[in-house]
Amino acid sequence: MMGFSSLMFIFAILSFFPFLVTSAIVDIIRPSDLMRENTTLVSRDGSFELGFFTPGNSKNRYLGVWYKNIPVRTVVWVANRCKPINDSSGLLTINETGDLVLFGQNKSVVWSTSSLKPAQQPLVQLLDSGNLVLRDEKDENTGDYLWESFDYPTDTNMPGMKIGWDLRRNLTRRLSAWKSFDDPCNGDFTYGIELDQRRHTYPEPMIRKGSAKFYRTGPWNGVSFTGTPDLRPNPLFDYGFVYNDDEVYYIYNLKNKSVISRIVMNQTTSVRQRMVWIEAEKIWKPYNSAPRDQCDNYGICGANSECVITNNPVCQCLKGFKPKIEENWKAMYWSEGCVRSSPLNCRDKEKDGFLTFSGLKVPDTQFTWVNKSVNIRECRAKCLSDCSCTAYTNSDIGEGSGCVLWFGDLFDIRQFSSGGQDLFIRVSASEIEKARAGRKVKKAVLVVAIVVALASGLILVGYYIRRRRHSFFEENTETNVIINRDENQEDDLELPLFSLHTISTATNNFSQNSKLGEGGFGPVYRGMLEGGQEFAVKRLSMWSGQGDNEFKNEVKLIAKLQHRNLVKILGCCIQGEEKLLMYEYMPNKSLDYFIFDERQGRLLDWPKRFQIICGIAKGLLYLHHDSRLRIIHRDLKASNVLLDEEMNPKISDFGLARTFGGDQLEGNTSKVVGTYGYMAPEYAFDGLFSIKSDVFSFGILMLEIICGKRSRGYYYENNGLTLIGYAWTLLKEGKAFKLIDKCLRESDENIEEALRCIHVSLLCVQQSPIDRPNMLSVVLMLSSESTLPQPKPPGYFTETDMWGGDQSASRKFLSSSSKCDMTISVVEPR
Ligand SMILES: *[C@@H]1O[C@H](CO)[C@@H](O)[C@H](O)[C@H]1NC(C)=O
Ligand SMILES: *[C@@H]1O[C@H](CO)[C@@H](O)[C@H](O)[C@H]1NC(C)=O
Numbered sequence: 001m002m003g004f005s006s007l008m009f010i011f012a013i014l015s016f017f018p019f020l021v022t023s024a025i026v027d028i029i030r031p032s033d034l035m036r037e038n039t040t041l042v043s044r045d046g047s048f049e050l051g052f053f054t055p056g057n058s059k060n061r062y063l064g065v066w067y068k069n070i071p072v073r074t075v076v077w078v079a080n081r082c083k084p085i086n087d088s089s090g091l092l093t094i095n096e097t098g099d100l101v102l103f104g105q106n107k108s109v110v111w112s113t114s115s116l117k118p119a120q121q122p123l124v125q126l127l128d129s130g131n132l133v134l135r136d137e138k139d140e141n142t143g144d145y146l147w148e149s150f151d152y153p154t155d156t157n158m159p160g161m162k163i164g165w166d167l168r169r170n171l172t173r174r175l176s177a178w179k180s181f182d183d184p185c186n187g188d189f190t191y192g193i194e195l196d197q198r199r200h201t202y203p204e205p206m207i208r209k210g211s212a213k214f215y216r217t218g219p220w221n222g223v224s225f226t227g228t229p230d231l232r233p234n235p236l237f238d239y240g241f242v243y244n245d246d247e248v249y250y251i252y253n254l255k256n257k258s259v260i261s262r263i264v265m266n267q268t269t270s271v272r273q274r275m276v277w278i279e280a281e282k283i284w285k286p287y288n289s290a291p292r293d294q295c296d297n298y299g300i301c302g303a304n305s306e307c308v309i310t311n312n313p314v315c316q317c318l319k320g321f322k323p324k325i326e327e328n329w330k331a332m333y334w335s336e337g338c339v340r341s342s343p344l345n346c347r348d349k350e351k352d353g354f355l356t357f358s359g360l361k362v363p364d365t366q367f368t369w370v371n372k373s374v375n376i377r378e379c380r381a382k383c384l385s386d387c388s389c390t391a392y393t394n395s396d397i398g399e400g401s402g403c404v405l406w407f408g409d410l411f412d413i414r415q416f417s418s419g420g421q422d423l424f425i426r427v428s429a430s431e432i433e434k435a436r437a438g439r440k441v442k443k444a445v446l447v448v449a450i451v452v453a454l455a456s457g458l459i460l461v462g463y464y465i466r467r468r469r470h471s472f473f474e475e476n477t478e479t480n481v482i483i484n485r486d487e488n489q490e491d492d493l494e495l496p497l498f499s500l501h502t503i504s505t506a507t508n509n510f511s512q513n514s515k516l517g518e519g520g521f522g523p524v525y526r527g528m529l530e531g532g533q534e535f536a537v538k539r540l541s542m543w544s545g546q547g548d549n550e551f552k553n554e555v556k557l558i559a560k561l562q563h564r565n566l567v568k569i570l571g572c573c574i575q576g577e578e579k580l581l582m583y584e585y586m587p588n589k590s591l592d593y594f595i596f597d598e599r600q601g602r603l604l605d606w607p608k609r610f611q612i613i614c615g616i617a618k619g620l621l622y623l624h625h626d627s628r629l630r631i632i633h634r635d636l637k638a639s640n641v642l643l644d645e646e647m648n649p650k651i652s653d654f655g656l657a658r659t660f661g662g663d664q665l666e667g668n669t670s671k672v673v674g675t676y677g678y679m680a681p682e683y684a685f686d687g688l689f690s691i692k693s694d695v696f697s698f699g700i701l702m703l704e705i706i707c708g709k710r711s712r713g714y715y716y717e718n719n720g721l722t723l724i725g726y727a728w729t730l731l732k733e734g735k736a737f738k739l740i741d742k743c744l745r746e747s748d749e750n751i752e753e754a755l756r757c758i759h760v761s762l763l764c765v766q767q768s769p770i771d772r773p774n775m776l777s778v779v780l781m782l783s784s785e786s787t788l789p790q791p792k793p794p795g796y797f798t799e800t801d802m803w804g805g806d807q808s809a810s811r812k813f814l815s816s817s818s819k820c821d822m823t824i825s826v827v828e829p830r
C-alpha cells in the first residue's frame, strides 16, 4: 500500500501542477499522471470511456467504463462498486508499487488493484474491448497483463471476457447484478460456473439468488449447454466453452465489429440477457434471456422428475419413479419430488439396468464425476459398479466421448421437444421389463403376421421352388433372424455421434475432390477417419424443418434397420444447422454407373444382374415389412443402389424420405419426393404413396437392369412409347427378348430367366396399385417357376401419360431439367 510520504508527494505535485492531466483524449495513464473528476480515458478506437459517473438518482460518484458512442449511458464495469465517493474528490493514479489506486474523500483509498507482480514501467490502458489493463510499458501487444478489469467483472459479460475459472490462480470470474438502478454494489443475483475441482464435478453455469440456486443453463456437452438448445451458431456471435486442467470458462466474440452487444445480469428482472444496441431506434433490445419459462425455475418439480413445458401440469415423475406423496403431487405441490417405483438391487450387479431418456437438460451436476477419457461402455460399467450412481451419459456429445456419472437423487431435469441430451438413468430390472413389455407386444404381433404371410406364401408356391434357388430362400430367412435379434437389443445402444470437426477433417473440408456425387437429399463426400476407416457422408440439405432431437431419434431408428442389402449407417452429426449422415463406403459406386454404360455394363453378366435384382428385392422387402418401422423408400432408383466389393447391391437413402418428408407413412402428401421416370403415377400426380409406389419404382429399376437403358428419356427413340409401354407391347407380341441387353444374351437359360424378370417387372408397374404385387410376392415370383398372371397395361404407356395428357407441362419440365437422374425434391401435385 501507499506510504504517507508518497501520498504527500502526489498531492504536492497536484497543487503545483494542477493542469497536469487535461481533458485531452488519451488511452493511457502513466505513474506521473493523475486522473481526476471531469477527465476521462478513451480507448484508441473511441468505443469505450473510463471516468467518474453518478448512477440513477444517486448522488454518489463511481469510477467506471461505459460505451462512448452510445447516447444511453451504459456502464459495463465499475471499480468502486460498494465504496462510493460522495464528493468530487475522486483521483486515479498509479502508486509506487505499480498498482492503480483510486482516492476518495479526505484522500482515503477507496479502491485499488492488486497486480500479479511489480512492473518496471507500469502503465494503465483502456483497450478497445473495454478491458482496463495494467501492464508493463514493454509488454505492448503481448496480452501479458499485471491486472485487468475483465478478471473482475461486475454485471456485464463483454465480448472476449472469460466467465469462469482460472484454476492456476484460483480465480473465478462471476457476474453479479447491481443492487438497484441507483446502486452498483453487488446485488442478490450472481452468475458463474459451478465446479468442485477436488471431486471432479461436471462444470456448469448457474445463476444464484444469494446462496440459493436459481437457474442452471445445464452443463456444456461439447456442442452447447444442455439446457439452452437455442444457443446455436448464429450471425451475431461465436461462442465456446474451454474446459481443461488450467481453465474452465465460457467466452463469446461478436462476428461483426460494428455491432454492439453485451450480456448483462439484470438487477430488476433477475434474468441474464444478451442485449443488442439498435442504432436506428437508439435503444438496447434483448436478444435472448434466461431463465425463460416456468421449467427454468430451479428444481421446480423436486427430485427425480422432469419438467415438460408443453404439458399441463408441467411436472411429471421420471419413468420408473412415482410421486413421494401422491396427494401433494396431485395438488401440484411438487417440491417433495418422486421416489423409485421399485428399489435398486445393487448387490447383484446384473439386476439393475438403464432406461434412455432423450432430449433432456441433464440433472444438476453438483454430485457428479466427470472423466473425458472414459468411453460410454466403461462409463456404464463404472456406474453399475457404484451403488450410489444413478445415471450416466457422454460428457461430449460432439465427439461422442467422455463420461459423467450422477450420484443420488436427480434434480432439475427438463425435457425439450428438440435439442437436449440423452441420459441413461439407472432403474431396477423389473422397470426395464415393464418398459420393454409394452413395445414387445406390438412387435410380436407384426412378427407373427410376417411369419404367417411368409409361410402361406411358401405353401402356395412351395411346389415350384427350384432346387438351385434354395439358397435364395435360406438367405431370405435372415431377415426374420435380424428382426428377432432387434427385439433383444439393448435399450441404450447408441448411434455414434461425430463432431463436425472430425467429419470436416476427414473429408478435407468437404473438398470437391472428396465429393462422390449429389444424392437426393444433399451432396455425398468420401472421408477417412484417423484409424483409416473409409466412409461416405451425406450433408443433408436444410429443408426438413425437423428438430435436432426428432432427427436424431429418427436416425437412431433407421440405424437399427440392418440388412445385407441396405447400406449400413455408421453414425451421424448434428451440430447447429448441420445434419450429416455417415454410411459405409462402397468402392464400386452405384448401379447406374454400370448398367447404363456399354463398356462397364459388360462387367455385370446376367447371373450377377439377377443376383442384384434379388438383393434389391430382399432389401425392399425388409424395409416394407420390418417389425420396427415400415419404411417406404420413395426414391428407389439405380443411383440409390450402391455396390460393395463383391457387387452385392445395397439400397441407400432409405428412411430419409421418412425422416425428411413428414410424419405420414401412408397416405397423401403435398410434398412429392422422388425421381421422374421411377415415380408411380398415383404418387407423382396425386401425392398418394404406399408400399405399392415403391413396388412400381422397383419394377422400373428391374427393367432398366435387364435392358441397360434408362427409363427416363427413353421415348425419344421409340415413337413416344415409354420403356414400360414398349416392354408391355413386346410382351404382348411375344417378342420381349428384344428388350434384353445384347451383352446378356449368352445362354438360353439366361434369356429364360430374364424374360421372367421382365414379366415380373411389368406386374410391378401396372397402372393400379391394387393390381401390383407386394414385395413378398415379388420375391416369391422371382424365385419360383410358377405361372405368372398377365400384366394389365402399365402406369405410363406413352410420353403423354407421363404428364397426364398435358403436353405443355411435359415440355416445360423437360426444358427446365436436363439432368436425367435428378431427384425432384418438391413438386406440387396437381
Ligand atoms: C473528512 O475529514 C473531515 C475533516 O477532517 C471530517 O469531518 C469528515 O468526517 C471526514 N470524512 C470522511 C468521509 O472521512
Ligand atoms: C456489420 O453490421 C453493419 C451494421 O449493422 C452492416 O451494415 C454491415 O454490413 C455488417 N457487416 C458484415 C460483414 O456483416
Ligand SMILES: *[C@@H]1O[C@H](CO)[C@@H](O)[C@H](O)[C@H]1NC(C)=O
Residues within 6 Å of the ligand: 264, 265, 266, 267, 268, 269
Ligand atoms: C434491466 O431490465 C430493465 C427492464 O427491462 C431495464 O430497464 C434495465 O435497463 C435493465 N438493466 C440493465 C442493467 O440492463
